Amino acid sequence: MSDAFQIRPIRFEDNAAMAAIIRHVMPEFGADGPGFAIHDAEVDRMCEAYDQPRGAYFVVERDGKIIGGGGVAPLENGEPDVCELRKMYFMPAARGIGAGTAMMQYCLDAARSFNFRRCYLETLTGMDAAQALYARSGFKPLSAPMGGTGHFSCDRFFILEL
Numbered sequence: 001m002s003d004a005f006q007i008r009p010i011r012f013e014d015n016a017a018m019a020a021i022i023r024h025v026m027p028e029f030g031a032d033g034p035g036f037a038i039h040d041a042e043v044d045r046m047c048e049a050y051d052q053p054r055g056a057y058f059v060v061e062r063d064g065k066i067i068g069g070g071g072v073a074p075l076e077n078g079e080p081d082v083c084e085l086r087k088m089y090f091m092p093a094a095r096g097i098g099a100g101t102a103m104m105q106y107c108l109d110a111a112r113s114f115n116f117r118r119c120y121l122e123t124l125t126g127m128d129a130a131q132a133l134y135a136r137s138g139f140k141p142l143s144a145p146m147g148g149t150g151h152f153s154c155d156r157f158f159i160l161e162l
Contacts, residue, residue, distance in 0.1 A: 003097045005062040012047045017066035019044050025089040035153030054114040058106050060099045068094040070103045072111045077148030081117040100133045122154035
């Protein structure tokens with residue numbers, strides 16, 4: 001396998017692969033109980049869920065296989081100028097090859113193109129590599145959650161001025 005990968009918008013036929021990735025990666029970090037994104041209805045229909053105004057979801061493809069994804073959409077119950085970085089998860093094959101950094105750029109570029117002024121995200125203690133990526137990307141920690149995502153088990157919150 002090469003380290004080469006491509007990032008592209010999600011397609012309907014990618015739904016099952018992304019649902020499987022989310023259901024594989026989240027438990028790896030202890031994020032499979034109540035109050036985590038693994039239980040969101042959109043997990044099984046990511047393409048349709050992000051086919052909305054000011055929403056975009058991208059997948060990482062390597063050697064013809066989907067190995068990760070990430071997206072942005074308006075923050076649920078949030079201010080209109082705030083988007084949320086959502087459902088950004090990668091299989092081990094996508095880690096350490098620059099896919100996270102590249103995906104972050106795609107997502108933040110999309111957020112800016114939708115005229116969001118801030119990007120919010122929620123995560124969990126223990127997702128250290130992800131939090132290092134957020135810090136490198138300029139995200140700053142928040143002391144409390146924003147909006148109302150329903151992800152009450154997340155315990156780390158970040159914001160980025162776009």
